[in-house]
Amino acid sequence: MVKPVALLGGKSALYSIIAIAIALALIPLVLGYNMYYVYLAAQVVLVTIMVLAWNIIGGYAGQLDLASSGYMALGGAVSGLLLAFYNVTPWLGMPLGALTAAGLAFLMGYPTFRFGVKEVWYALSTAALVVILQRVFWLIYGSTEIYMPIHRWSWYHLRFSRYEPLYYMLVVILLVTLWLNIRIKNSKLGYYLTAIGEDELAAEALGIDTRRYKLYALLIYASILGFVGGIYVNLTSIVSFRMFDPWLGIVVAVMGIIGGLGSIAGVFMAAVILRTLEEYLRSMFGATIPGIHLLIYGLLLIVVGVLKPEGFAGFLKYFRRRLARGGSGG
Amino acid sequence: MKVRRAISTAVAVIIAVIITAAVVGGIAYYAALVTAPAPTPVTKTVTVTQTVTKTVTASPSPSPTTTPTKPKPVIKEVLIGLVEPLTGAHAVFGQEAKMAAELMVDIINKELGGIKSLGGAKLKLVVEDCGESPETGKLAAEKLVSQYHPPIMVGAYISRITAGVAEVTEREKVILVMDALVDELTEKGWKYVFRVAPKASAHGKSAADFVIDMAKKKGVKVESAVVMNEDSIFGRYVANGAVIELKKAGIKILDHLEYPYDISDATPLVSKVKELNPDIVISVPYFHDGVLIAKTVAQMGFKPMFIAGAGACGYTDPDSIKAAGKAVEWYTNTYSYNPARPTEWNKKVVSMFKERYGKLPTEAGGIIFYSMMVVKEALEKAGEMFPDDPLNPDHLREAFLALDLNDKNSIAAQLYPTGRIKFAPNGDNVYAGTAVLQVIKGEPRVVWPDAEPGLEPIFPRPDWPGK
Numbered sequence: 001m002v003k004p005v006a007l008l009g010g011k012s013a014l015y016s017i018i019a020i021a022i023a024l025a026l027i028p029l030v031l032g033y034n035m036y037y038v039y040l041a042a043q044v045v046l047v048t049i050m051v052l053a054w055n056i057i058g059g060y061a062g063q064l065d066l067a068s069s070g071y072m073a074l075g076g077a078v079s080g081l082l083l084a085f086y087n088v089t090p091w092l093g094m095p096l097g098a099l100t101a102a103g104l105a106f107l108m109g110y111p112t113f114r115f116g117v118k119e120v121w122y123a124l125s126t127a128a129l130v131v132i133l134q135r136v137f138w139l140i141y142g143s144t145e146i147y148m149p150i151h152r153w154s155w156y157h158l159r160f161s162r163y164e165p166l167y168y169m170l171v172v173i174l175l176v177t178l179w180l181n182i183r184i185k186n187s188k189l190g191y192y193l194t195a196i197g198e199d200e201l202a203a204e205a206l207g208i209d210t211r212r213y214k215l216y217a218l219l220i221y222a223s224i225l226g227f228v229g230g231i232y233v234n235l236t237s238i239v240s241f242r243m244f245d246p247w248l249g250i251v252v253a254v255m256g257i258i259g260g261l262g263s264i265a266g267v268f269m270a271a272v273i274l275r276t277l278e279e280y281l282r283s284m285f286g287a288t289i290p291g292i293h294l295l296i297y298g299l300l301l302i303v304v305g306v307l308k309p310e311g312f313a314g315f316l317k318y319f320r321r322r323l324a325r326g327g328s329g330g
Numbered sequence: 331m332k333v334r335r336a337i338s339t340a341v342a343v344i345i346a347v348i349i350t351a352a353v354v355g356g357i358a359y360y361a362a363l364v365t366a367p368a369p370t371p372v373t374k375t376v377t378v379t380q381t382v383t384k385t386v387t388a389s390p391s392p393s394p395t396t397t398p399t400k401p402k403p404v405i406k407e408v409l410i411g412l413v414e415p416l417t418g419a420h421a422v423f424g425q426e427a428k429m430a431a432e433l434m435v436d437i438i439n440k441e442l443g444g445i446k447s448l449g450g451a452k453l454k455l456v457v458e459d460c461g462e463s464p465e466t467g468k469l470a471a472e473k474l475v476s477q478y479h480p481p482i483m484v485g486a487y488i489s490r491i492t493a494g495v496a497e498v499t500e501r502e503k504v505i506l507v508m509d510a511l512v513d514e515l516t517e518k519g520w521k522y523v524f525r526v527a528p529k530a531s532a533h534g535k536s537a538a539d540f541v542i543d544m545a546k547k548k549g550v551k552v553e554s555a556v557v558m559n560e561d562s563i564f565g566r567y568v569a570n571g572a573v574i575e576l577k578k579a580g581i582k583i584l585d586h587l588e589y590p591y592d593i594s595d596a597t598p599l600v601s602k603v604k605e606l607n608p609d610i611v612i613s614v615p616y617f618h619d620g621v622l623i624a625k626t627v628a629q630m631g632f633k634p635m636f637i638a639g640a641g642a643c644g645y646t647d648p649d650s651i652k653a654a655g656k657a658v659e660w661y662t663n664t665y666s667y668n669p670a671r672p673t674e675w676n677k678k679v680v681s682m683f684k685e686r687y688g689k690l691p692t693e694a695g696g697i698i699f700y701s702m703m704v705v706k707e708a709l710e711k712a713g714e715m716f717p718d719d720p721l722n723p724d725h726l727r728e729a730f731l732a733l734d735l736n737d738k739n740s741i742a743a744q745l746y747p748t749g750r751i752k753f754a755p756n757g758d759n760v761y762a763g764t765a766v767l768q769v770i771k772g773e774p775r776v777v778w779p780d781a782e783p784g785l786e787p788i789f790p791r792p793d794w795p796g797k
Binding site: 034035036037039040043142143144145147150161235236237238240242245279282283293294 | 417458459461463464465466468469470472473475476477489490493494497498501512514518519561562563566
């Protein structure tokens, strides 16, 4: 990765984004357009978007939100069902999905913030939200799996027989999410959110309208996920109640925490490294010693958690310090 | 001012990215198109060792126009991809499928001498874990294809994962022999999929056929039925199959009930059925609901002519019998595989499986037994029909479609409950059917269509008061 350290600063953010954009744009070429790697790269970018979006509510505002998969699946369901049943293009379906997710986030966020649902209770209620969504979807559509229409190459349906187009769309969304993260960090909203994340009571005492800014963060987070849901659905070509996966919501939060709460570069690295590693372990050991990849993955999480409680961001800081000292001493 | 500058830089960045992406994407697509005729450079890992030996002898070449006969490829090894859920919630099934596949490959290579029409080519299994979601299923399929590009793949037991795998195999023209049962999988117009196993609705159909057949044999008349199922995609398809078959036989369906699979009280359900008072009940249970239903039926003193299960889980499996005790006596269920089928090869495969793994094969393993054997027999056929290029996907497809297997001419058919295999153009087995197991004295026994030696299905239920 090209100097993700630079992301920590504000000035060189532009160069970092350009560097990341070029790197990501070249990845399929470097991988020789191998379908497996491109599909994997798309998965990695997707998870990275989720974690970066989560960073806004979880990292900055310090709200342990576990509903990321719920918002994404909701957006995906809107876009996917419109495409499957009414032949509506995802170009329309995705914004609608984002809007629906934001609407739900408002319905969810307004009362919870109004009545001061915080910390563990907020985490629990968001985790419950995913399960509720799953059950509601199940009640409406049953356990029927809805398959996306098959097209060999259609921009209208966003259905392709290769993964590169969807990969590039995901990369664009990733860059927008990255830019949003940087923008928010260096804006009034970001300072307010950081204050709320540090100590909500103190922030309120300072006169910050905590309810409103938490809601802003939640809405931004939910819209990004709702939007990207449409691509997720086209990537897996299936809509079912299983998309509302509480486990994925937890994984995203764990990656955000391992990355170092609020640190863009750390979160970015955590998502890329952990998702790639997970797939690498699965494909290495999945068939020979089933289950060992989950064990190794879990152990790694524990090791990072114990050694560097501040996450990947901690490693980054450490390396930057060493670089500043000319690499000597520790 | 500052904000405006930031926005404009951001816009510039986004435009730059989109342009880069478009350019690279365009190049990518162009490159892919150019290299398309030959499978993409990276996927070109040699799968079939094709040592070209020039046979100048007059080989039976189908094309008389070209005088120099095409060199006949010598194939030493045929790769078979196996994609199964080896981890996660469905690992039990995937593990058994893998065991069964390994056993079958050993039998084919060692006992049957490989694929004879391909000069004794051996099968080689390449296994990939597809986890428990469509994403990992697709990843696994993409990986198998890009690493080995096997001509034939087998998998993936769970229907939603299989759908993801099939998208990949269809694009790459790899034959996929599916061991997943949901009907829809063969209704999507896919060209390179085949399914030997009885699909979900065939399970329901078999349950109905069993009841109709037994009623005829015992001289009782079935006039009305209630069909009920747990509300999963599989349960619904199974029940629909039963409903269609019963209607065809002129039996009146009094009601078709659906309930959640994790139902906690079966009393309302059973009392409704009791009120309708049908001659027979066909029930598609999961596990726990089957136990509940059977117990409630016993408690409420509901005594219909017969209660037949369908869909391979619940009622007749050892755990349900343990949990429900006497309540599930005389219940039946349908299975995709009949471990007790008294054919030479079935007995042999079951005893080998038992010897190697120390347990009896169940549904997941049984489907793989005959699916792998069909793969072998299709490869034989391809070698006979297209000696010049037997592994071409379209040739393989034709070979699968040309198969017409029965107990006398095929080992695969001997392993199959109905003893006959022939594929329809959509890839389904025309003669698909299941075996019926019945709980007799607390033991699950195979009673239909080939009963265990010395065994008769108990029909109607002995406690049926008669009409």
